[in-house]
Amino acid sequence: MSLARAFKALAHPARLAIVRALLDEDGCCCGEIVRRLPLAQSTVSEHLKVLKDAGIVTGVIEGPRACYAIERDALKAMMAALGGLTLPACGTRTAAALRHEPVRGEELT
Structure with missing residues (x-):
C-alpha cells in the first residue's frame, strides 16, 4: 500500500x-452506503473503487451485491x-514569528 495514494484517496x-460508514457498520454492501449517504449508487461505486485501489477497503462481489469492509491494517499504517x-522539539513558534529570524547560513549585518 502506498501511503501517499491512501491519504489522497481519503x-x-x-x-x-x-470510510466512516464502513467503520460504523463494520462493513456493509454498496446499497446500504447509498441509503445512508446522499450519493448516487454509481458515485458510491466509483469512490469505493478508488478506496479499494488504494488498499483502504476490501470488497467481495456476489451476484448483484458488492460488499466492502475496511482494511484495518491499512488504517493502522496510516x-x-x-x-x-510529530516533532516534540518543534516548539511553539509560528510561521509569522519565524519570518523575522535570519536564515541559517546567512550573515547577520
Missing part, C-alpha cells in the same frame, strides 16, 4: 464519509505514519 469528503510526523 482527501475526498465523499470517500471519507464512506495512523502510524501520521504519528511519526
Whole structure:
C-alpha cells in the first residue's frame, strides 16, 4: 500500500464519509452506503473503487451485491505514519514569528 495514494484517496469528503460508514457498520454492501449517504449508487461505486485501489477497503462481489469492509491494517499504517510526523522539539513558534529570524547560513549585518 502506498501511503501517499491512501491519504489522497481519503482527501475526498465523499470517500471519507464512506470510510466512516464502513467503520460504523463494520462493513456493509454498496446499497446500504447509498441509503445512508446522499450519493448516487454509481458515485458510491466509483469512490469505493478508488478506496479499494488504494488498499483502504476490501470488497467481495456476489451476484448483484458488492460488499466492502475496511482494511484495518491499512488504517493502522496510516495512523502510524501520521504519528511519526510529530516533532516534540518543534516548539511553539509560528510561521509569522519565524519570518523575522535570519536564515541559517546567512550573515547577520
